[in-house]
Amino acid sequence: xxxxxxxxxxxxxxxxxxxxxxxxxxxxxTSLIAKEAGVATGTLFHHFKNKEELINxxxxxxxxxxxxxxxxxxxxxxNIEEKIKHVWKSAVQxxxxxxxxxxxxxxxxxxxxxSKLTRDEALNQFEFINDIIEEALNSxxxxxxxxxxxxxxxxxxFTMAMNHFRKHPEKISEENMDMMFDVYWNGIAAD
Amino acid sequence: xxxxxxxxxxxxxxxxxxxxxxxxxxxxxTSLIAKEAGVATGTLFHHFKNKEELINxxxxxxxxxxxxxxxxxxxxxxNIEEKIKHVWKSAVQxxxxxxxxxxxxxxxxxxxxxSKLTRDEALNQFEFINDIIEEALNSxxxxxxxxxxxxxxxxxxFTMAMNHFRKHPEKISEENMDMMFDVYWNGIAAD
DNA sequence: AATCAAATTGACTGATTAGTCGGTCGCAAT
DNA sequence: ATTGCGACCGACTAATCAGTCAATTTGATT
Numbered sequence: 001x002x003x004x005x006x007x008x009x010x011x012x013x014x015x016x017x018x019x020x021x022x023x024x025x026x027x028x029x030t031s032l033i034a035k036e037a038g039v040a041t042g043t044l045f046h047h048f049k050n051k052e053e054l055i056n057x058x059x060x061x062x063x064x065x066x067x068x069x070x071x072x073x074x075x076x077x078x079n080i081e082e083k084i085k086h087v088w089k090s091a092v093q094x095x096x097x098x099x100x101x102x103x104x105x106x107x108x109x110x111x112x113x114x115s116k117l118t119r120d121e122a123l124n125q126f127e128f129i130n131d132i133i134e135e136a137l138n139s140x141x142x143x144x145x146x147x148x149x150x151x152x153x154x155x156x157x158f159t160m161a162m163n164h165f166r167k168h169p170e171k172i173s174e175e176n177m178d179m180m181f182d183v184y185w186n187g188i189a190a191d
Numbered sequence: 192x193x194x195x196x197x198x199x200x201x202x203x204x205x206x207x208x209x210x211x212x213x214x215x216x217x218x219x220x221t222s223l224i225a226k227e228a229g230v231a232t233g234t235l236f237h238h239f240k241n242k243e244e245l246i247n248x249x250x251x252x253x254x255x256x257x258x259x260x261x262x263x264x265x266x267x268x269x270n271i272e273e274k275i276k277h278v279w280k281s282a283v284q285x286x287x288x289x290x291x292x293x294x295x296x297x298x299x300x301x302x303x304x305x306s307k308l309t310r311d312e313a314l315n316q317f318e319f320i321n322d323i324i325e326e327a328l329n330s331x332x333x334x335x336x337x338x339x340x341x342x343x344x345x346x347x348x349f350t351m352a353m354n355h356f357r358k359h360p361e362k363i364s365e366e367n368m369d370m371m372f373d374v375y376w377n378g379i380a381a382d
Numbered sequence: 383a384a385t386c387a388a389a390t391t392g393a394c395t396g397a398t399t400a401g402t403c404g405g406t407c408g409c410a411a412t
Numbered sequence: 413a414t415t416g417c418g419a420c421c422g423a424c425t426a427a428t429c430a431g432t433c434a435a436t437t438t439g440a441t442t
Contacts, residue, residue, distance in 0.1 A: 050431070149362070396432105
């Protein structure tokens with residue numbers, strides 16, 4: 001219930017993540033989560049009102065951690081292209097370092113278990129991206145495309161890269177990430 | 192069980208699709224599917240060995256129908272750019288015309304309910320894309336990128352467009368599709 | 383030492399669900 | 413007319429699961 005730190009609470013969240021990506025929602029009973037976390041079922045329901053709220057908490061807290069990584073050191077980047085490249089590469093590297101968390105997002109981003117409230121709260125944390133996009137569009141380095149498309153193009157590149165590296169782990173390298181970003185940037189760069 | 196045509200079988204598949212995208216797997220009991228399809232539960236299990244096989248059948252048959260659309264009239268296209276554009280636009284248009292089917296794919300493509308067998312069979316039907324990619328890479332109109340990336344870049348563009356149009360239905364238009372494809376092609380076109 | 387609240391336990395329950403099974407119906411072949 | 417068979421039915425069952433609750437432990441405060 002409370003969001004304060006608790007070792008058992010963390011253990012429950014960790015077990016939930018592991019089981020959920022391996023077995024899916026319907027094949028992950030709360031009893032198994034509790035067992036894996038080394039607690040009683042009662043403890044699980046003490047910390048989380050119900051199973052759905054547990055998933056939502058996991059979603060929100062995982063996303064918060066990811067976005068922290070994305071924000072780190074953006075201010076150090078020079079021009080707008082470098083700024084976008086920095087955020088993008090941070091995202092890809094986070095995804096590679098946290099495959100389970102990434103898979104969880106993919107599996108649950110559009111699932112009915114995640115409430116609208118949770119979804120909105122997660123979206124809010126993405127605000128800082130809008131500033132970057134605005135800066136990009138106001139510069140003269142970008143084609144004249146509308147902002148919503150820019151945003152989805154950006155996200156699409158990320159998803160594409162993650163898909164690609166999941167299917168072909170041997171292709172993971174700084175060089176290929178740079179290559180991908182070049183392709184991406186070429187697509188929208190002003191002539 | 193049999194894959195032959197049967198009105199009730201079709202009704203079950205249709206009800207499954209509708210309920211699945213609305214309620215998700217775990218909240219769609221077979222009893223409800225049967226009710227919605229206007230048949231008895233026994234009939235459902237007569238046509239499909241179990242719930243999982245029902246989902247797999249739906250996945251496979253829906254994908255087959257989609258790929259039929261993608262293949263249509265490709266041979267009429269002229270150069271390789273037009274060929275790729277044709278397949279891509281067919282895919283996007285199919286997705287827009289069949290939102291439930293598309294959502295179903297998104298929701299279940301990486302889910303544990305879809306067996307490896309089903310996944311492989313679906314992948315096989317995509318073979319014809321490989322020929323197109325090979326033709327593209329052998330031409331001098333494309334940057335020197337490796338085939339696996341080309342494939343995933345292609346798929347990524349599709350997913351991105353679908354995401355974008357789902358979030359912003361007012362942006363659906365031939366013009367925007369063409370714009371997207373231009374951006375895409377710009378990214379990989381030889382200098 | 384006494385008090386109290388929060389954390390934890392796990393047996394238990396009410397509800398739900400996937401899948402079964404004995405049997406009916408309609409129809410095609412002999 | 414009889415046989416056989418596949419489609420179909422729906423009440424039923426065995427199993428499972430989310431969530432409860434009364435009892436116990438822990439740890440901080442007075």
